[in-house]
Amino acid sequence: MTETLHIVGGGMAGSEAAWQAAQLGVDVVIHEMRPQVGTFAHRTGNLAEMVCSNSFRSDDSEQNAVGLLHWEMRQAGGLIMQTADRHRLPAGGALAVDRDPFSEAVTAAIAAHPRIRVEGGEIDALPDSGQWIIATGPLTSEGLGRAIQAETGSERLAFFDAIAPIVYADSIDMDVVWAQSRYDKGETEAEQKAYLNCPMDRAQYEAFIDALLAADKTEFHEGETAGYFDGCLPIEVMAERGRETLRHGPMKPVGLTNAHRPDVKPYAVVQLRRDNALGTLFNIVGFQTKMKYGAQTDVFKMIPGLENASFARLGGIHRNTFLNSPSLLDDRLRLRSRPHIRFAGQVTGVEGYVESAAMGLLAGRMAASAILGIDLPPPPPETATGALVTHITGGADAKTFQPMNVNFGLFPPLDGVKGGRRGRKDRYKGYTDRAKALWQDWLQGATAPA
Ligand SMILES: Cc1cc2nc3c(=O)[nH]c(=O)nc-3n(C[C@H](O)[C@H](O)[C@H](O)COP(=O)(O)OP(=O)(O)OC[C@H]3O[C@@H](n4cnc5c(N)ncnc54)[C@H](O)[C@@H]3O)c2cc1C
Numbered sequence: 001m002t003e004t005l006h007i008v009g010g011g012m013a014g015s016e017a018a019w020q021a022a023q024l025g026v027d028v029v030i031h032e033m034r035p036q037v038g039t040f041a042h043r044t045g046n047l048a049e050m051v052c053s054n055s056f057r058s059d060d061s062e063q064n065a066v067g068l069l070h071w072e073m074r075q076a077g078g079l080i081m082q083t084a085d086r087h088r089l090p091a092g093g094a095l096a097v098d099r100d101p102f103s104e105a106v107t108a109a110i111a112a113h114p115r116i117r118v119e120g121g122e123i124d125a126l127p128d129s130g131q132w133i134i135a136t137g138p139l140t141s142e143g144l145g146r147a148i149q150a151e152t153g154s155e156r157l158a159f160f161d162a163i164a165p166i167v168y169a170d171s172i173d174m175d176v177v178w179a180q181s182r183y184d185k186g187e188t189e190a191e192q193k194a195y196l197n198c199p200m201d202r203a204q205y206e207a208f209i210d211a212l213l214a215a216d217k218t219e220f221h222e223g224e225t226a227g228y229f230d231g232c233l234p235i236e237v238m239a240e241r242g243r244e245t246l247r248h249g250p251m252k253p254v255g256l257t258n259a260h261r262p263d264v265k266p267y268a269v270v271q272l273r274r275d276n277a278l279g280t281l282f283n284i285v286g287f288q289t290k291m292k293y294g295a296q297t298d299v300f301k302m303i304p305g306l307e308n309a310s311f312a313r314l315g316g317i318h319r320n321t322f323l324n325s326p327s328l329l330d331d332r333l334r335l336r337s338r339p340h341i342r343f344a345g346q347v348t349g350v351e352g353y354v355e356s357a358a359m360g361l362l363a364g365r366m367a368a369s370a371i372l373g374i375d376l377p378p379p380p381p382e383t384a385t386g387a388l389v390t391h392i393t394g395g396a397d398a399k400t401f402q403p404m405n406v407n408f409g410l411f412p413p414l415d416g417v418k419g420g421r422r423g424r425k426d427r428y429k430g431y432t433d434r435a436k437a438l439w440q441d442w443l444q445g446a447t448a449p450a
Contacts, residue, residue, distance in 0.1 A: 002026055003371050005364075007133045008123045008144070009033075010047040012080060012353050013345025013360030014135035015106050019079035020364030022115035026371050030110065033122035039139040040319075046103035047110055047118070048080060056084055056095040056354050061436075063428045065406045069358050069384040070095065071432075072439045076365075079109060080357040126151055126341060131371055133363045135345040137356070140321040148323070151337060156324040161351075162232045162288035163402045165300055166281050166312040167272065168409055170419045172196060175260070177272075177305035182255035195273055196282060198305040199258050199266035205247065208268075208302050212239045215295035234289045234317060250286025270303050277395050281312050281409040283402075289315040308421070312407040313351075322349045326398035331378045331389065333363045342367055349392045351403040358385050358406075359392075377445070380438045382431075387411045411435075 005021050007014045010032035018028045035045030042049050058064035061071035073081040084095060087102040110116050124143030126134075136144055149157045179193035186192040200208065217236060238245045247253070251268040258266060272282040284303075289296060296314045301307050325348050328335060333342045344363035345356040362378075362385055369376035379386035381395075387410040392401075395410065404410070414430045417423055 003131055004029060005131050005133065005367050005371060006031065006127070007135060007364075009134065009136040009140075009345070010110070010118060011135060011137045011345060012048050012357040013137070013363070014133070015048045015110055016073075016078055016080050016357045016360035017133050017135060017344050017364030017367070018110060018116050019113070020076070020361050021368035021371075022113050023077060024365065024368040024372065026115065026368040028116045030116065030118045031123050032118055032120065033141060036120050037122045037141060039141075041139060044100075044103065046100075046107045048083075048106040049103045050097065050099045050353060054089070054097050054099045055091065056097060057352070058093055059095040060093055062432050063425065065384055065387075065408050065411075065431075066352075066354055068432050068435055069354050069388075069406050071436065072383060072385050073354075073358060073361055075439060076361055076443055078357065078361055079106060080353075080360075083109065126338065129340065131340055131367050133342045133344050133360075133367055134347065135343070135356075135360055135363070136321075136347055138318070138320040138322070138346045140347055145321055151335075152323065152328055156328055157321065158324070159319065159321055160232070161316065161318055161320040161322065161403050163313065163316045163351075164283045164285065164287040165289075165296060165315040166275055166283045166404075166409070167306065168310045168312055169280050169282055171308055171310040171421070172272070172282065173305045173307065178259035180256055180259065184255075195271045195285070196305075197256055197258075197266075198270040198272070198303045199253075199261075199264075200251075200268040200270070200304060201264075202267045204302070204304060205251075205268040206243075208299070209239050209243050209246070211299045211302060212236050212291075215299055216292040217290045217295075218292055219290075232288060232317075234291075235287050236289060236291060270306075273400070275396070275400075276391060276410065277397075278409075278412065280413065281407075283400070284315075287315055288317050290317055291315070310421075312409045313405050320346065320351075320403060322347055322403055324398055324401050325349045325392040326394055326396050326401055329393050331393050332366045332376075333359065333389065333393070334366075346403070349396075349401060349403045350388055351405050355388060355404075355406055358388060361385070362389060377442075379442045381412055383435045383439045383442065385439070386442075 004027045007030045010030045041051040058067045060067040083105045084097045087098040089096040177196045181194045184192045247268045253266045253269045271285040275281040275283045335341045342363045344360045381390040391410045417427045
């Protein structure tokens with residue numbers, strides 16, 4: 001008899017992890033607190049409930065990173081993708097899902113699996129022994145949140161995300177923008193040039209503030225705001241407090257000289273900071289926002305140098321429990337301080353149904369392999385699953401870590417392809433072709449005994 005795998009949370013990640021491990025021949029117990037203990041967003045006691053939109057986003061596996069993630073999960077026999085495909089609704093190139101039949105079908109498939117048992121009730125402590133996966137999601141119960149904090153330190157488990165928009169480096173106009181840290185701080189040249197600066201004159205700043213104030217914003221969900229507003233104000237709230245607030249906050253023009261026009265002092269400056277080790281992504285510093293997505297792109301493209309910006313992800317602020325994974329997890333999703341516990345899903349700092357399920361798929365396979373004595377390496381970083389896990393467990397900067405969607409900015413660059421907008425189609429096809437071949441190899445290796 002092999003050891004049983006315990007999974008806390010039967011959401012997108014926990015259900016997929018259980019399925020993968022059980023399909024590999026491991027017995028699994030899922031501990032799910034609903035319906036006995038609820039959350040503010042879930043409505044049912046079903047596994048894999050979709051709490052908000054019913055979209056798995058683009059299903060294009062040649063030109064879109066999330067479409068590629070769909071493809072990889074289908075190749076791995078993923079339960080979430082199989083079930084989504086069976087309950088697909090017409091939505092053009094996107095994969096939209098009939099939410100209730102979808103989660104009922106996941107629940108039924110798990111219940112019918114001879115190797116999986118579901119136990120009701122909340123787990124509120126970290127287990128001392130056994131093989132465990134914690135996949136309790138953005139709304140992890142309070143008791144377990146406290147137990148995780150006690151293990152990791154309070155500064156390494158966040159209860160809200162405050163995501164500033166992230167821009168692809170190759171869509172920034174470097175004829176307008178220059179690289180410089182405030183007061184040239186830093187020991188090395190790389191540190192002294194760690195930020196990209198977008199200068200604004202007075203008229204540009206005033207127009208930007210007007211647009212911010214007029215933009216459509218999203219309301220907070222019930223139960224979301226408590227304890228939030230400490231030190232992390234949305235930019236539009238700052239602008240509402242006074243037209244000059246941003247100029248004295250994240251947009252202050254001090255300690256910077258425009259390398260293109262040293263004689264002209266900018267009235268305000270928007271700064272971007274490198275967001276990944278590859279240098280392909282930059283976040284707009286201090287620009288967390290509750291503006292609606294359409295409004296964000298319109299407003300941010302008013303920033304000089306970002307007129308043609310492509311966004312790897314837009315900004316947002318949500319209730320979201322997530323770990324500082326780059327400092328806490330190893331590349332097999334194990335908690336460094338207690339390697340018998342893995343984390344999966346949104347609590348690892350990925351964002352979205354599909355990304356969460358993908359981290360469940362990986363954690364399920366990793367844990368099952370450990371139990372079965374198979375040496376399973378992490379998937380190559382050139383695959384969508386590998387790019388995501390590499391980012392959250394090491395590629396991202398731990399100091400500024402915020403949840404991330406899968407996107408091509410996380411992929412190691414391809415040699416010999418054109419950069420910028422013009423080369424995009426060929427480049428994306430190159431990324432997805434490369435990923436598909438490597439994913440197939442990894443899946444084959446993943447089932448071979450050590
Ligand atoms: C309000 C809201 C809106 C969202 N909207 C979207 C959206 O539109 N699109 C999108 O892609 N993503 C959205 N997300 C993110 C979404 O939650 C995740 O993408 C996805 O559901 C995360 O999957 P998961 O498996 O990590 O967590 P979940 O699917 O939330 O699953 C976690 C499970 O763990 C259980 N649980 C928690 N604590 C315990 C405990 N201590 N013991 C036992 N069980 C426990 C929960 O009941 C739940 O079933 C939203 C999140 C929130 C909070």
